[in-house]
Amino acid sequence: MPQIWMTYDELATLSGCSAAEARLQASHLSLDRRKSRDGNTRVKLNPALMARFFETIREAEFDLDDAIAALRDTHRQMSGVLPAERGGLKRGVA
Numbered sequence: 001m002p003q004i005w006m007t008y009d010e011l012a013t014l015s016g017c018s019a020a021e022a023r024l025q026a027s028h029l030s031l032d033r034r035k036s037r038d039g040n041t042r043v044k045l046n047p048a049l050m051a052r053f054f055e056t057i058r059e060a061e062f063d064l065d066d067a068i069a070a071l072r073d074t075h076r077q078m079s080g081v082l083p084a085e086r087g088g089l090k091r092g093v094a
Contacts, residue, residue, distance in 0.1 A: 029046060
């Protein structure tokens with residue numbers, strides 16, 4: 001079974017409340033808590049909260065076509081020819 005750990009701010013976003021309310025919720029639900037190396041306290045989601053988290057992932061709208069078009073446009077721009085005024089520069093010569 002996977003483990004998902006969230007900060008109080010992340011849990012608040014998932015639950016639609018403030019970080020202080022998320023902290024109270026974590027305490028009320030007796031969620032495991034740990035201090036991470038980055039100094040933030042994280043709580044381990046229970047199965048009900050994990051289900052809510054996965055539901056939000058599934059509902060997120062990913063506009064894959066736009067992302068692919070943007071990548072292709074960026075590739076076209078990066079692989080284009082240098083402007084004529086810079087064409088006089090030769091490799092290795094400043």
